[in-house]
Amino acid sequence: MRPIDHAQQALITAIVRGEYPVGTALPGERDLAAQLGVTRPTLREALRRLEADGWLIIQHGKSTLVRNYLHEGGLNVLNGIVQYSRDLPPDFVPNLLQVRLDLAPSYTRLAIMNAPHVLISVLKAHKTLPDTPHAYAHYDWQLHHTLTVQSGNPIYALILNGFADFYEYLAETHYFQHDVARQASAAFYAELLSHVQAGDVDEAAALTQRVMAASITLWEMIHQTS
Protein backbone atom coordinates (compact mmCIF):
# COMPACT_ATOMS: atom_id res chain seq x y z
CA MET A 1 0.00 0.00 0.00
CA ARG A 2 1.27 3.42 -0.94
CA PRO A 3 2.46 5.67 1.90
CA ILE A 4 -0.28 8.22 1.32
CA ASP A 5 -3.00 5.59 1.29
CA HIS A 6 -1.58 3.98 4.37
CA ALA A 7 -1.60 7.33 6.15
CA GLN A 8 -5.16 8.06 5.09
CA GLN A 9 -6.30 4.59 6.06
CA ALA A 10 -4.65 4.79 9.46
CA LEU A 11 -6.06 8.23 10.19
CA ILE A 12 -9.64 7.48 9.19
CA THR A 13 -9.58 4.19 11.03
CA ALA A 14 -8.30 5.88 14.16
CA ILE A 15 -10.93 8.60 13.90
CA VAL A 16 -13.80 6.21 13.26
CA ARG A 17 -12.75 4.01 16.16
CA GLY A 18 -12.59 7.02 18.44
CA GLU A 19 -8.85 6.84 19.05
CA TYR A 20 -8.80 10.45 17.94
CA PRO A 21 -12.15 11.57 19.34
CA VAL A 22 -14.21 14.27 17.70
CA GLY A 23 -13.13 17.71 18.79
CA THR A 24 -9.68 16.72 19.98
CA ALA A 25 -6.35 17.71 18.49
CA LEU A 26 -4.23 15.47 16.32
CA PRO A 27 -0.54 15.13 17.15
CA GLY A 28 1.68 17.67 15.40
CA GLU A 29 2.49 16.85 11.81
CA ARG A 30 6.11 16.01 12.58
CA ASP A 31 5.17 13.51 15.28
CA LEU A 32 2.24 12.12 13.33
CA ALA A 33 4.34 11.57 10.22
CA ALA A 34 6.90 9.68 12.27
CA GLN A 35 4.21 7.56 13.91
CA LEU A 36 2.71 6.62 10.56
CA GLY A 37 6.06 5.97 8.98
CA VAL A 38 5.70 8.56 6.26
CA THR A 39 7.31 11.92 5.72
CA ARG A 40 5.67 15.22 6.34
CA PRO A 41 4.85 16.18 2.76
CA THR A 42 3.18 12.83 2.21
CA LEU A 43 1.26 13.12 5.45
CA ARG A 44 0.15 16.58 4.50
CA GLU A 45 -1.28 15.37 1.21
CA ALA A 46 -3.32 12.84 3.13
CA LEU A 47 -4.42 15.51 5.60
CA ARG A 48 -5.60 17.70 2.74
CA ARG A 49 -7.77 14.93 1.41
CA LEU A 50 -9.26 14.28 4.83
CA GLU A 51 -9.84 17.99 5.25
CA ALA A 52 -11.66 18.16 1.92
CA ASP A 53 -13.83 15.22 2.91
CA GLY A 54 -14.77 16.87 6.18
CA TRP A 55 -12.85 14.76 8.67
CA LEU A 56 -10.51 17.48 9.89
CA ILE A 57 -10.24 21.17 10.61
CA ILE A 58 -6.80 22.49 9.71
CA GLN A 59 -5.75 25.97 10.77
CA HIS A 60 -2.40 27.65 10.43
CA GLY A 61 -0.67 27.98 13.78
CA LYS A 62 -3.20 25.85 15.64
CA SER A 63 -3.45 22.14 16.16
CA THR A 64 -5.42 20.19 13.60
CA LEU A 65 -8.76 19.12 15.05
CA VAL A 66 -10.97 16.15 14.43
CA ARG A 67 -14.21 17.46 13.03
CA ASN A 68 -17.62 16.27 14.13
CA TYR A 69 -17.78 14.49 10.83
CA LEU A 70 -21.27 13.00 11.16
CA HIS A 71 -22.72 16.45 11.78
CA GLU A 72 -20.40 18.69 9.81
CA GLY A 73 -18.65 16.46 7.33
CA GLY A 74 -19.28 15.96 3.65
CA LEU A 75 -20.85 13.04 1.85
CA ASN A 76 -17.42 11.53 1.29
CA VAL A 77 -17.14 10.52 4.92
CA LEU A 78 -19.49 7.69 4.04
CA ASN A 79 -16.75 6.15 1.93
CA GLY A 80 -14.42 6.22 4.89
CA ILE A 81 -17.01 4.69 7.17
CA VAL A 82 -17.73 1.88 4.75
CA GLN A 83 -14.13 1.16 3.92
CA TYR A 84 -12.41 1.53 7.22
CA SER A 85 -14.82 0.65 10.00
CA ARG A 86 -14.97 -3.00 11.01
CA ASP A 87 -18.68 -3.32 10.40
CA LEU A 88 -21.27 -0.92 9.15
CA PRO A 89 -23.56 0.98 11.48
CA PRO A 90 -26.72 -1.12 11.77
CA ASP A 91 -28.99 1.33 9.95
CA PHE A 92 -26.49 2.31 7.30
CA VAL A 93 -28.17 0.72 4.31
CA PRO A 94 -31.75 1.55 5.34
CA ASN A 95 -30.65 5.16 5.78
CA LEU A 96 -29.19 5.09 2.31
CA LEU A 97 -32.33 3.58 0.85
CA GLN A 98 -34.42 6.16 2.62
CA VAL A 99 -32.56 9.00 0.95
CA ARG A 100 -32.87 7.21 -2.37
CA LEU A 101 -36.58 6.93 -1.76
CA ASP A 102 -36.75 10.68 -1.31
CA LEU A 103 -34.81 11.46 -4.45
CA ALA A 104 -35.39 8.71 -6.98
CA PRO A 105 -39.00 9.53 -7.90
CA SER A 106 -38.00 13.11 -8.68
CA TYR A 107 -34.95 12.41 -10.78
CA THR A 108 -36.69 9.56 -12.54
CA ARG A 109 -39.56 11.81 -13.49
CA LEU A 110 -37.24 14.53 -14.75
CA ALA A 111 -35.08 12.10 -16.67
CA ILE A 112 -38.10 10.67 -18.44
CA MET A 113 -39.30 14.11 -19.40
CA ASN A 114 -35.86 15.15 -20.64
CA ALA A 115 -34.56 12.09 -22.40
CA PRO A 116 -37.03 9.22 -22.76
CA HIS A 117 -35.10 7.68 -25.66
CA VAL A 118 -31.94 7.36 -23.58
CA LEU A 119 -33.84 5.64 -20.80
CA ILE A 120 -35.61 3.30 -23.17
CA SER A 121 -32.33 2.06 -24.57
CA VAL A 122 -30.86 1.65 -21.10
CA LEU A 123 -33.94 -0.11 -19.77
CA LYS A 124 -34.14 -2.44 -22.74
CA ALA A 125 -30.64 -3.63 -21.92
CA HIS A 126 -31.95 -5.21 -18.73
CA LYS A 127 -33.52 -8.01 -20.75
CA THR A 128 -30.13 -9.48 -21.49
CA LEU A 129 -28.91 -9.20 -17.91
CA PRO A 130 -27.40 -12.43 -16.55
CA ASP A 131 -29.16 -13.43 -13.35
CA THR A 132 -26.15 -12.76 -11.12
CA PRO A 133 -25.68 -10.45 -8.14
CA HIS A 134 -22.75 -8.76 -9.84
CA ALA A 135 -24.62 -8.02 -13.04
CA TYR A 136 -27.63 -6.66 -11.19
CA ALA A 137 -25.58 -4.49 -8.89
CA HIS A 138 -23.70 -3.00 -11.80
CA TYR A 139 -26.83 -2.44 -13.85
CA ASP A 140 -28.74 -0.92 -10.96
CA TRP A 141 -25.98 1.59 -10.34
CA GLN A 142 -25.73 2.46 -14.00
CA LEU A 143 -29.45 2.98 -14.21
CA HIS A 144 -29.61 5.34 -11.26
CA HIS A 145 -26.55 7.19 -12.47
CA THR A 146 -28.10 7.62 -15.89
CA LEU A 147 -31.35 8.80 -14.34
CA THR A 148 -29.62 11.43 -12.21
CA VAL A 149 -27.49 12.67 -15.09
CA GLN A 150 -30.42 12.83 -17.49
CA SER A 151 -32.60 14.57 -14.92
CA GLY A 152 -30.96 17.83 -15.93
CA ASN A 153 -30.41 18.75 -12.30
CA PRO A 154 -26.70 18.07 -11.72
CA ILE A 155 -27.13 18.03 -7.96
CA TYR A 156 -28.85 14.65 -8.13
CA ALA A 157 -25.81 13.12 -9.82
CA LEU A 158 -23.42 14.78 -7.42
CA ILE A 159 -25.30 13.37 -4.46
CA LEU A 160 -25.50 9.92 -5.97
CA ASN A 161 -21.78 9.98 -6.68
CA GLY A 162 -21.24 10.24 -2.95
CA PHE A 163 -22.32 6.61 -2.85
CA ALA A 164 -20.27 5.51 -5.86
CA ASP A 165 -17.53 3.74 -3.95
CA PHE A 166 -19.79 1.31 -2.12
CA TYR A 167 -23.19 1.21 -3.80
CA GLU A 168 -22.30 -1.55 -6.22
CA TYR A 169 -20.30 -3.45 -3.64
CA LEU A 170 -23.02 -3.44 -0.99
CA ALA A 171 -25.74 -4.16 -3.53
CA GLU A 172 -23.84 -7.13 -4.88
CA THR A 173 -22.80 -8.66 -1.60
CA HIS A 174 -25.77 -7.92 0.61
CA TYR A 175 -28.82 -7.43 -1.57
CA PHE A 176 -28.78 -8.99 -5.02
CA GLN A 177 -27.47 -12.22 -3.56
CA HIS A 178 -31.11 -12.92 -2.85
CA ASP A 179 -33.30 -14.20 -5.65
CA VAL A 180 -36.30 -12.18 -4.51
CA ALA A 181 -34.29 -8.98 -4.74
CA ARG A 182 -33.20 -9.66 -8.30
CA GLN A 183 -36.74 -10.62 -9.27
CA ALA A 184 -38.16 -7.49 -7.71
CA SER A 185 -35.69 -5.31 -9.57
CA ALA A 186 -36.22 -7.13 -12.85
CA ALA A 187 -39.94 -6.50 -12.55
CA PHE A 188 -39.26 -2.86 -11.76
CA TYR A 189 -37.03 -2.38 -14.80
CA ALA A 190 -39.62 -3.98 -17.08
CA GLU A 191 -42.51 -2.02 -15.69
CA LEU A 192 -40.60 1.24 -15.75
CA LEU A 193 -39.73 0.62 -19.37
CA SER A 194 -43.34 0.14 -20.32
CA HIS A 195 -44.35 3.35 -18.57
CA VAL A 196 -41.60 5.28 -20.30
CA GLN A 197 -42.59 3.87 -23.66
CA ALA A 198 -46.19 4.79 -22.94
CA GLY A 199 -45.07 8.28 -22.02
CA ASP A 200 -46.75 7.97 -18.65
CA VAL A 201 -44.48 10.06 -16.48
CA ASP A 202 -46.74 10.19 -13.47
CA GLU A 203 -47.16 6.46 -13.38
CA ALA A 204 -43.40 5.98 -13.73
CA ALA A 205 -42.72 8.28 -10.81
CA ALA A 206 -45.33 6.58 -8.68
CA LEU A 207 -43.92 3.19 -9.56
CA THR A 208 -40.43 4.33 -8.61
CA GLN A 209 -41.75 5.62 -5.33
CA ARG A 210 -43.42 2.30 -4.55
CA VAL A 211 -40.42 0.20 -5.53
CA MET A 212 -37.92 2.32 -3.63
CA ALA A 213 -40.10 2.02 -0.55
CA ALA A 214 -40.49 -1.70 -1.09
CA SER A 215 -36.73 -2.13 -1.34
CA ILE A 216 -36.39 -0.88 2.22
CA THR A 217 -38.92 -3.40 3.42
CA LEU A 218 -37.23 -6.11 1.43
CA TRP A 219 -33.83 -5.27 2.86
CA GLU A 220 -35.13 -5.36 6.38
CA MET A 221 -36.89 -8.65 5.73
CA ILE A 222 -33.69 -10.17 4.39
CA HIS A 223 -31.59 -8.90 7.26
CA GLN A 224 -33.98 -9.24 10.15
CA THR A 225 -32.07 -12.21 11.58
CA SER A 226 -28.53 -11.99 10.21
Place this chain on the structure above:
Amino acid sequence: MRPIDHAQQALITAIVRGEYPVGTALPGERDLAAQLGVTRPTLREALRRLEADGWLIIQHGKSTLVRNYLHEGGLNVLNGIVQYSRDLPPDFVPNLLQVRLDLAPSYTRLAIMNAPHVLISVLKAHKTLPDTPHAYAHYDWQLHHTLTVQSGNPIYALILNGFADFYEYLAETHYFQHDVARQASAAFYAELLSHVQAGDVDEAAALTQRVMAASITLWEMIHQTS
Protein backbone atom coordinates in the same frame (compact mmCIF):
# COMPACT_ATOMS: atom_id res chain seq x y z
CA MET B 1 -3.82 34.75 -0.62
CA ARG B 2 -1.89 31.69 0.41
CA PRO B 3 -0.05 29.80 -2.32
CA ILE B 4 -2.18 26.68 -1.92
CA ASP B 5 -5.41 28.66 -2.10
CA HIS B 6 -4.16 30.57 -5.07
CA ALA B 7 -3.33 27.32 -6.83
CA GLN B 8 -6.71 25.82 -6.02
CA GLN B 9 -8.50 28.98 -7.11
CA ALA B 10 -6.61 29.16 -10.37
CA LEU B 11 -7.17 25.50 -11.18
CA ILE B 12 -10.89 25.44 -10.44
CA THR B 13 -11.42 28.68 -12.29
CA ALA B 14 -9.58 27.34 -15.32
CA ILE B 15 -11.56 24.10 -15.23
CA VAL B 16 -14.93 25.78 -14.83
CA ARG B 17 -14.17 28.19 -17.66
CA GLY B 18 -13.17 25.33 -19.90
CA GLU B 19 -9.54 26.33 -20.22
CA TYR B 20 -8.78 22.80 -19.10
CA PRO B 21 -11.68 20.98 -20.74
CA VAL B 22 -13.22 17.88 -19.22
CA GLY B 23 -11.32 14.76 -20.20
CA THR B 24 -8.10 16.51 -21.14
CA ALA B 25 -4.75 16.26 -19.40
CA LEU B 26 -3.35 18.90 -17.09
CA PRO B 27 0.23 20.03 -17.66
CA GLY B 28 2.81 18.06 -15.74
CA GLU B 29 3.16 18.98 -12.09
CA ARG B 30 6.56 20.58 -12.61
CA ASP B 31 5.27 22.84 -15.38
CA LEU B 32 2.00 23.53 -13.66
CA ALA B 33 3.69 24.50 -10.41
CA ALA B 34 5.92 26.92 -12.28
CA GLN B 35 2.96 28.43 -14.13
CA LEU B 36 1.07 28.98 -10.90
CA GLY B 37 4.07 30.35 -9.08
CA VAL B 38 4.09 27.71 -6.35
CA THR B 39 6.36 24.78 -5.67
CA ARG B 40 5.51 21.20 -6.43
CA PRO B 41 4.66 20.06 -2.90
CA THR B 42 2.26 22.96 -2.50
CA LEU B 43 0.68 22.29 -5.87
CA ARG B 44 0.28 18.64 -4.98
CA GLU B 45 -1.62 19.49 -1.80
CA ALA B 46 -4.00 21.53 -3.90
CA LEU B 47 -4.31 18.72 -6.43
CA ARG B 48 -5.19 16.29 -3.65
CA ARG B 49 -8.02 18.52 -2.51
CA LEU B 50 -9.35 18.84 -6.03
CA GLU B 51 -9.08 15.10 -6.47
CA ALA B 52 -11.04 14.51 -3.27
CA ASP B 53 -13.73 16.91 -4.45
CA GLY B 54 -14.03 15.11 -7.76
CA TRP B 55 -12.44 17.62 -10.12
CA LEU B 56 -9.49 15.50 -11.14
CA ILE B 57 -8.36 11.96 -11.81
CA ILE B 58 -4.79 11.42 -10.65
CA GLN B 59 -2.92 8.25 -11.61
CA HIS B 60 0.68 7.37 -10.99
CA GLY B 61 2.67 7.44 -14.20
CA LYS B 62 -0.10 8.97 -16.27
CA SER B 63 -1.13 12.54 -16.83
CA THR B 64 -3.66 14.00 -14.44
CA LEU B 65 -7.05 14.32 -16.14
CA VAL B 66 -9.90 16.73 -15.71
CA ARG B 67 -12.85 14.72 -14.53
CA ASN B 68 -16.35 15.12 -15.92
CA TYR B 69 -17.15 16.80 -12.63
CA LEU B 70 -20.83 17.49 -13.24
CA HIS B 71 -21.45 13.81 -13.93
CA GLU B 72 -18.83 12.11 -11.79
CA GLY B 73 -17.81 14.66 -9.20
CA GLY B 74 -18.82 14.97 -5.58
CA LEU B 75 -21.13 17.47 -3.93
CA ASN B 76 -18.17 19.71 -3.12
CA VAL B 77 -17.85 20.77 -6.73
CA LEU B 78 -20.83 23.01 -6.04
CA ASN B 79 -18.65 25.10 -3.75
CA GLY B 80 -16.15 25.56 -6.53
CA ILE B 81 -18.85 26.50 -9.01
CA VAL B 82 -20.35 29.06 -6.67
CA GLN B 83 -17.06 30.56 -5.59
CA TYR B 84 -15.06 30.60 -8.76
CA SER B 85 -17.40 30.96 -11.70
CA ARG B 86 -18.29 34.48 -12.71
CA ASP B 87 -22.01 33.98 -12.41
CA LEU B 88 -24.10 31.03 -11.34
CA PRO B 89 -25.73 28.69 -13.83
CA PRO B 90 -29.25 30.04 -14.35
CA ASP B 91 -31.05 27.14 -12.70
CA PHE B 92 -28.60 26.71 -9.87
CA VAL B 93 -30.82 27.84 -7.02
CA PRO B 94 -34.03 26.25 -8.32
CA ASN B 95 -32.14 22.98 -8.64
CA LEU B 96 -30.98 23.35 -5.08
CA LEU B 97 -34.48 24.10 -3.87
CA GLN B 98 -35.81 21.13 -5.76
CA VAL B 99 -33.48 18.76 -3.92
CA ARG B 100 -34.44 20.41 -0.66
CA LEU B 101 -38.06 19.86 -1.54
CA ASP B 102 -37.36 16.17 -1.97
CA LEU B 103 -35.52 15.81 1.31
CA ALA B 104 -36.91 18.35 3.77
CA PRO B 105 -40.28 16.74 4.42
CA SER B 106 -38.57 13.47 5.31
CA TYR B 107 -35.92 14.80 7.60
CA THR B 108 -38.37 17.19 9.22
CA ARG B 109 -40.74 14.33 9.97
CA LEU B 110 -37.97 12.19 11.42
CA ALA B 111 -36.55 15.04 13.48
CA ILE B 112 -39.94 15.74 15.00
CA MET B 113 -40.40 12.10 15.91
CA ASN B 114 -36.93 11.85 17.41
CA ALA B 115 -36.48 15.12 19.22
CA PRO B 116 -39.54 17.35 19.38
CA HIS B 117 -38.24 19.26 22.40
CA VAL B 118 -35.07 20.29 20.56
CA LEU B 119 -37.10 21.58 17.64
CA ILE B 120 -39.52 23.44 19.85
CA SER B 121 -36.71 25.35 21.48
CA VAL B 122 -35.12 26.14 18.11
CA LEU B 123 -38.41 27.17 16.56
CA LYS B 124 -39.35 29.38 19.49
CA ALA B 125 -36.15 31.32 18.90
CA HIS B 126 -37.55 32.59 15.63
CA LYS B 127 -39.85 34.95 17.47
CA THR B 128 -36.93 37.15 18.46
CA LEU B 129 -35.42 37.18 14.98
CA PRO B 130 -34.58 40.67 13.71
CA ASP B 131 -36.28 41.26 10.39
CA THR B 132 -33.03 41.32 8.39
CA PRO B 133 -31.83 39.19 5.47
CA HIS B 134 -28.73 38.19 7.39
CA ALA B 135 -30.62 37.02 10.46
CA TYR B 136 -33.12 35.05 8.41
CA ALA B 137 -30.45 33.39 6.28
CA HIS B 138 -28.51 32.34 9.33
CA TYR B 139 -31.57 31.08 11.15
CA ASP B 140 -32.88 29.18 8.16
CA TRP B 141 -29.58 27.37 7.74
CA GLN B 142 -29.41 26.57 11.43
CA LEU B 143 -32.94 25.20 11.36
CA HIS B 144 -32.34 22.89 8.43
CA HIS B 145 -29.06 21.77 9.88
CA THR B 146 -30.72 20.98 13.18
CA LEU B 147 -33.49 19.11 11.41
CA THR B 148 -31.07 16.95 9.44
CA VAL B 149 -28.94 16.19 12.47
CA GLN B 150 -31.93 15.37 14.65
CA SER B 151 -33.45 13.19 11.95
CA GLY B 152 -31.23 10.37 13.09
CA ASN B 153 -30.19 9.64 9.52
CA PRO B 154 -26.70 11.14 9.21
CA ILE B 155 -26.85 11.11 5.43
CA TYR B 156 -29.30 14.03 5.44
CA ALA B 157 -26.82 16.17 7.34
CA LEU B 158 -23.93 15.12 5.13
CA ILE B 159 -25.86 16.10 2.03
CA LEU B 160 -26.95 19.41 3.49
CA ASN B 161 -23.35 20.17 4.48
CA GLY B 162 -22.49 20.07 0.80
CA PHE B 163 -24.35 23.37 0.60
CA ALA B 164 -22.83 24.87 3.74
CA ASP B 165 -20.41 27.22 2.03
CA PHE B 166 -23.01 29.10 0.01
CA TYR B 167 -26.48 28.42 1.42
CA GLU B 168 -26.40 31.29 3.89
CA TYR B 169 -24.69 33.59 1.44
CA LEU B 170 -27.14 33.01 -1.39
CA ALA B 171 -30.13 33.08 0.93
CA GLU B 172 -29.05 36.40 2.41
CA THR B 173 -28.13 38.14 -0.80
CA HIS B 174 -30.70 36.78 -3.23
CA TYR B 175 -33.72 35.60 -1.27
CA PHE B 176 -34.28 37.09 2.14
CA GLN B 177 -33.62 40.54 0.75
CA HIS B 178 -37.27 40.43 -0.23
CA ASP B 179 -39.89 41.15 2.40
CA VAL B 180 -42.28 38.52 1.05
CA ALA B 181 -39.61 35.84 1.46
CA ARG B 182 -38.98 36.73 5.07
CA GLN B 183 -42.70 36.87 5.78
CA ALA B 184 -43.27 33.52 4.16
CA SER B 185 -40.51 31.92 6.20
CA ALA B 186 -41.68 33.54 9.42
CA ALA B 187 -45.14 32.11 8.85
CA PHE B 188 -43.59 28.72 8.15
CA TYR B 189 -41.55 28.73 11.34
CA ALA B 190 -44.60 29.68 13.40
CA GLU B 191 -46.87 27.13 11.82
CA LEU B 192 -44.29 24.38 12.06
CA LEU B 193 -43.84 25.17 15.73
CA SER B 194 -47.52 24.81 16.40
CA HIS B 195 -47.66 21.46 14.61
CA VAL B 196 -44.69 20.19 16.57
CA GLN B 197 -46.23 21.31 19.81
CA ALA B 198 -49.46 19.62 18.84
CA GLY B 199 -47.51 16.47 18.04
CA ASP B 200 -48.96 16.43 14.54
CA VAL B 201 -46.11 14.90 12.57
CA ASP B 202 -48.05 14.31 9.37
CA GLU B 203 -49.31 17.85 9.25
CA ALA B 204 -45.79 19.15 9.87
CA ALA B 205 -44.39 17.08 7.02
CA ALA B 206 -47.16 18.18 4.69
CA LEU B 207 -46.60 21.79 5.65
CA THR B 208 -42.88 21.47 4.98
CA GLN B 209 -43.63 19.95 1.62
CA ARG B 210 -45.94 22.82 0.68
CA VAL B 211 -43.57 25.51 1.87
CA MET B 212 -40.51 24.03 0.17
CA ALA B 213 -42.48 23.85 -3.06
CA ALA B 214 -43.72 27.40 -2.58
CA SER B 215 -40.18 28.63 -2.04
CA ILE B 216 -39.30 27.53 -5.57
CA THR B 217 -42.25 29.44 -6.99
CA LEU B 218 -41.36 32.44 -4.88
CA TRP B 219 -37.75 32.37 -6.06
CA GLU B 220 -38.77 32.23 -9.67
CA MET B 221 -41.27 35.02 -9.17
CA ILE B 222 -38.61 37.20 -7.60
CA HIS B 223 -36.05 36.48 -10.29
CA GLN B 224 -38.23 36.33 -13.38
CA THR B 225 -37.01 39.70 -14.61
CA SER B 226 -33.65 40.30 -12.94
Place this chain on the structure above:
DNA sequence: GTTTATCAACTGGTCTGACCAGTTGATGAT
Protein backbone atom coordinates in the same frame (compact mmCIF):
# COMPACT_ATOMS: atom_id res chain seq x y z
C1' DG C 1 9.01 -7.63 -42.82
C1' DT C 2 6.94 -8.76 -38.51
C1' DT C 3 7.31 -9.49 -33.99
C1' DT C 4 9.14 -8.87 -29.59
C1' DA C 5 12.26 -7.28 -25.98
C1' DT C 6 14.42 -3.20 -24.28
C1' DC C 7 15.04 1.17 -22.63
C1' DA C 8 14.78 6.17 -22.50
C1' DA C 9 11.77 9.87 -21.42
C1' DC C 10 7.81 11.06 -19.94
C1' DT C 11 4.27 10.96 -15.89
C1' DG C 12 3.23 11.19 -10.77
C1' DG C 13 5.05 9.59 -5.72
C1' DT C 14 8.17 10.16 -1.90
C1' DC C 15 11.94 11.76 0.72
C1' DT C 16 15.11 15.19 2.83
C1' DG C 17 15.75 19.13 5.66
C1' DA C 18 15.55 23.80 5.82
C1' DC C 19 13.02 28.00 6.65
C1' DC C 20 8.57 31.04 6.80
C1' DA C 21 4.42 32.30 9.38
C1' DG C 22 0.54 32.26 12.51
C1' DT C 23 -0.71 31.21 17.72
C1' DT C 24 -0.12 30.84 22.44
C1' DG C 25 1.35 31.12 26.91
C1' DA C 26 5.22 32.00 29.93
C1' DT C 27 8.33 35.54 31.22
C1' DG C 28 9.70 39.73 32.67
C1' DA C 29 9.22 44.78 32.64
C1' DT C 30 6.18 48.43 33.90
Place this chain on the structure above:
DNA sequence: ATCATCAACTGGTCAGACCAGTTGATAAAC
Protein backbone atom coordinates in the same frame (compact mmCIF):
# COMPACT_ATOMS: atom_id res chain seq x y z
C1' DA D 1 -1.64 43.68 38.85
C1' DT D 2 -1.04 44.79 34.08
C1' DC D 3 0.86 44.65 29.80
C1' DA D 4 4.55 44.09 26.33
C1' DT D 5 7.78 40.64 24.75
C1' DC D 6 9.44 36.60 23.03
C1' DA D 7 10.34 31.66 22.90
C1' DA D 8 8.27 27.47 21.59
C1' DC D 9 4.76 25.44 19.84
C1' DT D 10 1.57 24.81 15.57
C1' DG D 11 0.93 24.44 10.40
C1' DG D 12 2.71 26.48 5.50
C1' DT D 13 6.15 26.67 1.94
C1' DC D 14 10.30 26.02 -0.38
C1' DA D 15 14.26 23.55 -2.52
C1' DG D 16 16.08 19.73 -5.08
C1' DA D 17 16.93 15.05 -5.19
C1' DC D 18 15.48 10.44 -6.15
C1' DC D 19 11.86 6.48 -6.58
C1' DA D 20 8.29 4.31 -9.39
C1' DG D 21 4.71 3.49 -12.77
C1' DT D 22 3.63 4.22 -18.06
C1' DT D 23 4.44 4.69 -22.76
C1' DG D 24 6.23 4.64 -27.13
C1' DA D 25 10.38 4.59 -29.85
C1' DT D 26 14.19 1.77 -30.85
C1' DA D 27 16.66 -2.16 -31.70
C1' DA D 28 17.11 -7.05 -31.52
C1' DA D 29 15.19 -11.44 -32.73
C1' DC D 30 12.49 -14.18 -35.53
